[in-house]
Each structure stands twice: as C-alpha cells, then as structure tokens.
Amino acid sequence: MATHSPPRQPILYVIDEDFLPPDRGDEQEGPPEATDPAGDPDEAVRLFHRYRRLTADILGYEQELPGPAGEADIAAAEEKLGFPLPPDLRALYGIADGDGDLVNALFDRHPWLAVAELGEQDDEWLDIARDLDVEPWREVVFDACPPNAVRRSPLRAGWIRFASDTGGNWLAVDMEPGPGGRPGQVIEVGVDYTEGPVHVADSVTTFLCRLVEALERGDHRRSGKNLWIEAGLPDPPGGHATYGDSRPTPARAERAGPRVQEVRVSDVTDSAFLAVLPEVRSLRLTSTGSPDLTPVGDRPVEYLELDVASADLTAPARNRELRALSVTCARPVELAPLRGLPRLWALDIAAAAVADLATVADLAELRYLEVTRDQWEELSACDGLPPLAVVGVHPHRPGSEERSPTVWEIMDDEPPSAARRP
Incomplete structure (x- = not known):
C-alpha cells in the first residue's frame, strides 16, 4: 500500500511489475529473405579436423571427444529452440556432441555445449541487468561492428548459445541477425555484454578458420596443459x-x-x-x-x-x-x-x-x-x-x-x- x-x-x-524497457532489436529489420548463412558445412568439418590435428601436435596428445549427436536429438533441440541450427554447426554436432570435459575447449576457451544443453542456460544475469535498482532507463544497447549486423538487444530467442566461458558469457549463433548480418553469424553475449552483443565472425566456419590460421602462424602459447590461441577475436566491451x-x-x-x-x-x-x-x-x-x-x-x-x-x-x-x-x-x-x-x-x-x-x-x-x-x-x-x-x-x-x-x-x-x- x-x-x-x-x-x-x-x-x-x-x-x-511486468514492465520491461522497450527492446531496440525488436524494431530492427532482418536481412533480405534470400540471405543464406555464410558458413560451409563441408569446410567447417575439414577445419575442425585440421584444428584437432594441430592442437594434438602442439600438446603432444589428442584430446578425446564424445560421440556424435543423434539426428533425432538435433531435430528435437531445433524444435525446442524454435530455430534451426546453421548447417556448419549442425555438421559439427555430427562429429561430436560437444567437447565433454576437455582441458582445452575447442572454441577459444569456451566449452562447447552438448545438444541437450542448448537453450537451457540460466539467465539470472539478464534479470539483474534489468533490475530497477540499476536504472535501465539510462542504458543503451549499442551497435556491434560491423554496423547493423547484430540486432541491438541484450538477448534474443534466435541467439542460440552453443559455447560458454563458464563465467556468464556465451558464444551464440545468431539466427535473428540485423539488416547487415548473416544467419548463423557468431556473436558473444552475456553478463559482460549487456551494453551490446559483439560480432565475432560471420559463421562458425570462419571462426574455426581464424583458430586454425592462428595455430599455423604460431600465434599461441602453452602453459602446462593449457593452450592459449591468439586469434584476434574481439573482447568486451564490444564494438x-x-x-x-x-x-x-x-x-x-x-x-x-x-x-x-x-x-x-x-x-x-x-x-x-x-x-x-x-x-x-x-x-x-x-x-x-x-x-x-x-x-x-x-x-x-x-x-x-x-x-x-x-x-x-x-x-x-x-x-x-x-x-x-x-x-x-x-x-x-x-x-x-x-x-x-x-x-x-x-x-x-x-x-x-x-x-x-x-x-x-x-x-x-x-x-x-x-x-x-x-x-x-x-x-x-x-x-x-x-x-x-x-x-x-x-x-x-x-x-x-x-x-x-x-x-x-x-x-x-x-x-x-x-x-x-x-
């Protein structure tokens, strides 16, 4: 009272009590209907195996992966998510269902999630960002780089998070891109990106290509069992x-x-x-x-x-x-x-x-x-x-x-x- x-x-x-600040991304157009994902599933598979061979040569041993995800499990995940996986990421799940408990996560120190974990993330971080104590009416979600590639939202249903840094941030494939983006582009979202998502690569294929090229150039360092790859990927606060x-x-x-x-x-x-x-x-x-x-x-x-x-x-x-x-x-x-x-x-x-x-x-x-x-x-x-x-x-x-x-x-x-x- x-x-x-x-x-x-x-x-x-x-x-x-149900009020939320308007989502700027809801007002943005998507790309033309004919825009296809930039990724190539065959090339992604080739790069994946090349990446595995290079890391095995550097570490002196090959890390074991889980078996492939079943087609029925992938289809069930897509139905739950309400969006299809981009073909290149889908092809990788045909090799392995995530990276299990690898010491060196496959996606630039982001453990790769199993199919069953897609869409199961805890989004308490977003509730905190929207809490009235932090005055969200004074906050703006900024545009990523390249401009208009990613919708200016803190989180969207079509951002399928497939790898986590275990600290509240995720790599996601973006199936709701902005007018200048491509379906399946890789972005980073989460607690360190409430001011705006970051565009990482135009596809999982390109992401893997950057990791492979960094290894081939020798842009990496090893500390004990840990391998750090310097692939020039963007960091917070974003674009x-x-x-x-x-x-x-x-x-x-x-x-x-x-x-x-x-x-x-x-x-x-x-x-x-x-x-x-x-x-x-x-x-x-x-x-x-x-x-x-x-x-x-x-x-x-x-x-x-x-x-x-x-x-x-x-x-x-x-x-x-x-x-x-x-x-x-x-x-x-x-x-x-x-x-x-x-x-x-x-x-x-x-x-x-x-x-x-x-x-x-x-x-x-x-x-x-x-x-x-x-x-x-x-x-x-x-x-x-x-x-x-x-x-x-x-x-x-x-x-x-x-x-x-x-x-x-x-x-x-x-x-x-x-x-x-x-």
Whole structure:
C-alpha cells in the first residue's frame, strides 16, 4: 500500500511489475529473405579436423571427444529452440556432441555445449541487468561492428548459445541477425555484454578458420596443459566506444573515431563537436551555461542527459530516435517540443524547473517518469496521464551529487496523489 506520510528518500513506484524497457532489436529489420548463412558445412568439418590435428601436435596428445549427436536429438533441440541450427554447426554436432570435459575447449576457451544443453542456460544475469535498482532507463544497447549486423538487444530467442566461458558469457549463433548480418553469424553475449552483443565472425566456419590460421602462424602459447590461441577475436566491451572530454571540440572529438556511440562531456559551450561523431546514441552534456543543442537533433541519440543552466528542447526534439531524456536545469524548461516524439518512453525532470508540467499528459508513449513530490502532486491533478509503468518520486529536487545512481526505495503500488492524501 502507498504511504501517506512524506517520504524521506526517493521512492520508485512500480505500477506494472511486468514492465520491461522497450527492446531496440525488436524494431530492427532482418536481412533480405534470400540471405543464406555464410558458413560451409563441408569446410567447417575439414577445419575442425585440421584444428584437432594441430592442437594434438602442439600438446603432444589428442584430446578425446564424445560421440556424435543423434539426428533425432538435433531435430528435437531445433524444435525446442524454435530455430534451426546453421548447417556448419549442425555438421559439427555430427562429429561430436560437444567437447565433454576437455582441458582445452575447442572454441577459444569456451566449452562447447552438448545438444541437450542448448537453450537451457540460466539467465539470472539478464534479470539483474534489468533490475530497477540499476536504472535501465539510462542504458543503451549499442551497435556491434560491423554496423547493423547484430540486432541491438541484450538477448534474443534466435541467439542460440552453443559455447560458454563458464563465467556468464556465451558464444551464440545468431539466427535473428540485423539488416547487415548473416544467419548463423557468431556473436558473444552475456553478463559482460549487456551494453551490446559483439560480432565475432560471420559463421562458425570462419571462426574455426581464424583458430586454425592462428595455430599455423604460431600465434599461441602453452602453459602446462593449457593452450592459449591468439586469434584476434574481439573482447568486451564490444564494438562501441566511449568519448569523454572536459572541453570538447571537433578536433579533439575527431581523434576518438567515428564509431563512438557513448559521449560524456562537461564544460560544453556548444555541440559542434557532434559533427564528427555520427553514431552517438548515449549523450551526457554538462555545462554551467546554456549550450547550443542544435546538432543533437541530427544525431541518432536515444538517451540524452542534460545538466545545464537552461535548456531549449526544440532541437533535441527533432531527433525521432530519442527514447529517454533527463534534464537538470535551474531556469524553467518547456516540454512542449517533446509532444511530437514517437518513441519517448522515459523522462526525468525531477531536477528541473518545468514551465509547462501538464505537457506530460500529452506524451502518449511515456512509461517511466521521474519527478519531485510537488511535481507529482501537480501532475496527479491532470486528466489523461499516459499509462505509466514506473514512477520515481523524489522528496525534493535532487542535486547533481544525488543523481548517479539514485538509491531508491521500491514500492509495488501507484504513487499517492494529492487527492488520496488525508
């Protein structure tokens, strides 16, 4: 039940306990229907045997594998998963049903799962990443490299995890690729990749080819019974890059590289530096003044955090990709420009003076709202608020030192309105 006494700390009211932040990957198109997997099952089998011979020569002995998976077992796994295995991985299961208890796992220190284990992973890591205590409305799932190859999701049903690093990360074959990807491409997902999956190779065949080539070049080292292969495969945090600067300029931003997707800058006088950062998706601007935000409207920014003296939201509201907005400012800000945004689902105005607070009722897609107690009391008297799923209420306007992260008391209820108070 909601409390009727003034709260002493910020309270996060969870109105819809089943609410999840929108999945950006659900909005992305897949590749053309005629796109086939890049892998070659015959070549994958040849590479697999070559890889086994090379490792045996280096180790001085051949590691024993389990027997092949049965065709009926593979078909049953595919039915359970709801997706077929790519032909090259399917062919490898015709050689061995995973790698058993090998000291040196076949897939770059990732033990290969048996067919019966496909789709049986524990996804508590994803529940933690989505926990309201970690404020998922401030997070963006970034694009992998190459661009648009992998859908921007934390996890999807069509990502069939076939090998594990035993620490909460997996290699997966992607049967739901993005518009620039191929079915069966190998990606890495898991607890270290919540900011975005990583594209590893266009197929299991190519993955094996890289391992074989590394062994043939001598790019490996042995420590006791362990063999470490240096195949040049990507590591976390993935394909996106972060740019931070205390005095950003176009020249300094250009050195960060065009693939920067996360930007955190301070002492901003204008946003001209964004001209050389075409892919920025998460943008945090801090300024003691009122910087020109015009370039923000021309970038695919999905999360925007402003901590400025005053803010004109007209330019940011041109950006149809804007999904989450946090505004801290002393001078009154007008929310009216936000009315036309089709995807704005999260709004934090608790640290802002707002000139037209009733505009919140016109933001039809809004599901998360963060306000002060006084702001909520004013809003709760308005008609037609959007169907909010989560409302964060601060007892007073928070200062910058209180914002990151907010220590919430979480309550499964609607926030009390002025009309419900005694």
